[in-house]
Amino acid sequence: MSLKMTAEEIMEFLAEEFPQVTGEFTIEELDEMRARVRLHVGERHLRPGGTVSGPALFALADVAVYMAVLGMIGPKALAVTTNCSIDFMRKPAARTDLIAQCRLLKLGRVLAVGEVLVFSEGGDQPVARASLTYSIPPKD
Amino acid sequence: MSLKMTAEEIMEFLAEEFPQVTGEFTIEELDEMRARVRLHVGERHLRPGGTVSGPALFALADVAVYMAVLGMIGPKALAVTTNCSIDFMRKPAARTDLIAQCRLLKLGRVLAVGEVLVFSEGGDQPVARASLTYSIPPKD
Amino acid sequence: MSLKMTAEEIMEFLAEEFPQVTGEFTIEELDEMRARVRLHVGERHLRPGGTVSGPALFALADVAVYMAVLGMIGPKALAVTTNCSIDFMRKPAARTDLIAQCRLLKLGRVLAVGEVLVFSEGGDQPVARASLTYSIPPKD
């Protein structure tokens, strides 16, 4: 297996297909079955006290698995999340970017499974853990 | 057990404590261990084709359980989500509000567990199912 | 939609295909997209104090969704669980049968999603909640 898209191509694809999230996420590293993705934390992601909201953490985990899948299967806008389990374990550091480390555990014909650890930048204890299943569109 | 807050009080509490989400969610019905909550779908919740994004669905499920918990325990900003499992089952109808039906299955001293079904308004098939655990702050 | 198998046919199918679990589970009611299933609690399901073990609760939730799926699609031994999320909420009553109430929320071409509440017989508070995804084998 080798990568079907580069990190740059994934960023361009995302900007075209999902303009709503432009500027929120950057893929910092892409490898076979792996991706590291940054959430650029802004006002809209925050809760009182400056901590990042649960939905923003979810969105980061979700996009990280999506990017890792795209790297392996190429530009398929129609890959969709079917399931996510997420544990919120620690309070993210205030007003600090979040980094998701994603690893695909399975890339099947129909389903992909990825796991994600999310860290506050510079922190060594995960603030959240997530596992997600993506449904892969049939080959056309 | 009886309700510690009314739907109106919960909306006021949310507006004060979580101004970031003001206008997004309305609690439409509150009962013991239950809440029905609307997501007012706007541009920021959409994906290409007009469908509601996964993070918006997550946010709705999360806030619905939070509101049901607040109804039972009173205004505690510090109740936090510790775990969520969510299944995305159908594509939401385009540009249509979403309705979450939440039921608390457990309200313990330390943990609360709620389950949520999310429907596109007017639809009778759930677009998503979620279960969430909240950590309840100790009595002070 | 109508049922493709009766409760009796499902019990016979299970006895043939999964002889290991014979006598453990009985389907008590089968309806469209629904099943009620009993775990006949025996020594092997118990933990100290007489409470039912987590794996036995998981097995009950799993078989309940399987039976509800079989009712809808007919005898397919190859339907397999791909994901389960389970919350253990209360201690089951000692040495008491467990009853699973299962409802299918989605029955797609490729995936089925079911949710389950488990009660100690005679109890009105659920001891566990589970949601499971089954992968449906392609039509042959």
Add this chain to the structure above:
Amino acid sequence: MSLKMTAEEIMEFLAEEFPQVTGEFTIEELDEMRARVRLHVGERHLRPGGTVSGPALFALADVAVYMAVLGMIGPKALAVTTNCSIDFMRKPAARTDLIAQCRLLKLGRVLAVGEVLVFSEGGDQPVARASLTYSIPPKD
């Protein structure tokens, strides 16, 4: 942090407190926040074709996190699983022991979160992935 119990002490504790599972599981390695645990696969764990059942995989993941928690907090029979999310990703090899690699991601005052990958012995692709939350009994 250092270990409060050795692997041997955990095996003795399990044999006393959970005699039902004696002989099923062996802890092969114990380290801070980590455990590697073997399921000795026998007839009762099998499904047709010789593959290991879902409940047996669940039981292995559950006991692996329990052992890792015991290593860190000492002999507390009352630590209980409150939530598990498990993905079944590949068919286990026929009649082959399973190995669980567990890592605790959080060990709080009230809750512990562990993640587990399960492999067929000698295999390099995980057959299952699980994350579990344990409720820690208060200090006495």
